[in-house]
Amino acid sequence: MKSKKNRRCFWLSLFLFLWIIPLSAHAATLEVQGGGSAESIQSALARAAPGDTIHVYSGTYVGKIVIDKAVSLIGIGMPILDGGGEGDVVSIKGDGVTFKGFQVMGSGKRLQDSDAGIKLYSAGNVIEDNKLTNNLFGMYLLKSPHNTLRNNTIIGRPAKNKLQASKKDEAGEAGTYDILPSFEGESGDGIHLFAASHNLIENNEITDTRDGIYFNYAHDNRLLYNHIDGVRYAIHYMYSDDNYFEGNIATNNVAGAAPMYSKRITFRENVFAYNRGHRSFGVLFSNCNDCLAEGNVFFGNTRGALFDVSYHNIFRNNLVAANDIGIDLISSSGFNTFTENNFMDNMEQIAFRAGRIGEGNVFYEEGTGNYWNDYRGFDLDQNGIGDTPYLTGDIFTYLMNKAPAVRLFLNSPAAKALEFAENMFPVIEIPKAEDAYPLIKPVAIEINGQFHIEKNQVSNKIFGAYSLLMLLIAGMITARAFGVSSQGIKRVENYLRGGQK
Structure with missing residues (x-):
């Protein structure tokens, strides 16, 4: 009996000791x-x-x-x-x-x-x-x-x-600031x-x-809901595999994201907008393989996305809108799949370098293609898919790539007439990608609520109307100049003939 009481006392004492000591040693x-x-x-x-x-x-x-x-x-x-x-x-x-x-x-x-x-x-x-x-x-x-x-x-x-600070420094040997x-x-x-x-x-x-956030040999990281503005590459991966980023907003950069020499990167519901410049992109895929881009917004960029030596990527359920070029697909990239995306109001939906599409690149999967706002087909059986394939590329955008100055006539009646004539009487072989199952209605895509379209953005249709107006004004000025010139010539001829001076 006494041994039982001793054991109880022992366990009670141990409990009190373990409970009281931590309290006395709190942080x-x-x-x-x-x-x-x-x-x-x-x-x-x-x-x-x-x-x-x-x-x-x-x-x-x-x-x-x-x-x-x-x-x-x-x-x-x-x-x-x-x-x-x-x-x-x-x-x-x-x-x-x-x-x-x-x-x-x-x-x-x-x-x-x-x-x-x-x-x-x-x-x-x-x-x-x-x-x-x-x-x-x-x-x-x-x-x-x-x-x-x-x-x-x-x-x-x-x-x-930096520029202001550099001007305060003394000039170098060549008389310029460093x-x-x-x-x-x-x-x-x-x-x-x-x-x-x-x-x-x-x-x-x-x-x-x-750069905004740079990953160098950095694997398996998560990047969520960051806002990056006014840098070179907002999100930059080099030799960094199995990374995930979601809900980020990258605006006014050289590139919104640049996955390079990396594999298995997944990015969802990000916004890449207003990344503009001679070599600017929403996303630059360079030697980037087996990646998934899903539910993202590419808006108002010089190029929405560029693929260079990149393979086996899936580009799905994204909004690609109001870019100069929606997708710039270099022929060195192959076996990429583009499906269930909305391509809307881009000056050029898809651009191909070197006149080739690239092996294995497809714009549909399992009977489902993409929505193209310039598709002119019908859906007579009302299954939500166009009855005729959508072919990217036309004679005007082909010429625009060859001579950028032609862009002045974008969306003008002359461009539409040229496109119509090429469709009726094709005489130039133009690289085209085929979407065999174009969607009649846009895909529902949830856009990040923190992203707002800038009010000063001008749609490509308005830009086309502006180009037409400038063309008309140029024509009037030219006609006026020729009119004045012709009157001057007539006066000189009359003078030489002894007529009106």
Whole structure:
């Protein structure tokens, strides 16, 4: 009986011990305030134990800090960490760190050192609700997996500011300012991942950096609902496989996305809009294979999407609208499938380089094609599919590729007449792709609610009407000039004949 009581007492004592001891060893909260040197923050980090929280109150803290243990560093009132233009402002070397609520600025400018506002060397960290400005790289993940980067704003140094700053420098030996080195030396990526996998990057805003988010040998990452504007490539993959991105908006860049030398990338419900320039694209597929593009919007770009040496990709259920060229399909790409997309109001729906379509590229799958707003066929059996195939390409767009100046007459009566004549009496062999099952009605595509069409956008039909008006005005001016010239000639002839002077 006594042994039973002893056992009960033992287990009760053990329970109380295990319950009370953790309470006495709970995580501490430290505070830093007043601004000044960042050494005050580094000192608090040195005193903190893993699991502790450090509150840093508003003010400007100059210097660099290193976080090498699992603590939460929380900014209260958006304190500023200013690196003073040297190295990395914040280095995170311990796993399980939370870094939240800071303005981080003033990293170094050495590209060879990849100077960054925040550099991560570890795993399982959460970086959120920060603002990073005037850094070479916003964030740099160096072999750093399983991190979450959320709700951060990253602003690079705008080109205009770089130009103004470069003019303040002394002139070089040739009498010119070092503008190009200034641009190159002060332009890193918003977020750069090197050999960093299984990271979540969501709801960040990035502007005025070199590339928005750059993946280099970085696999299996998720990129969700970010907004990137005014950079070179908004989303750039190099040798990075099995990545997924969804709901991102990329506007006013050289390219909305550029998957290169990568495989099995899936992107859904993104918006690539107003990416304009001589070599601008909504998405550039370059040596990119086995990818899926589904439910995306390609709007108002110079080229909606360009495929170069890319194979076995599926392009499905996307809206491709109001681009100069909807799809630019280089013949080096093959076995790509385009189905259930809406091609609407593009100046040229599909362009082919070198006069060939490319082996294995098809515009339908299992009896279902795409919607083309310039399809002129009928659906007599009312099954939702046109009775005759849709053939991409016409004589006018063919000539437009050969001589870009011809675009002046786009959508004009002359262009329509030329197209009609070529259909009736084909004399020029034009590369065409066939959609054997064109859809009569557009496919339902859900568009990201945060994307709004700019009011100053002009449809291609209006552009065509404008071209016609300019043509008429040019004709009137020419006729007027010839009229004046003919009157002058008549007066000279009369004078020579001794008539009216």
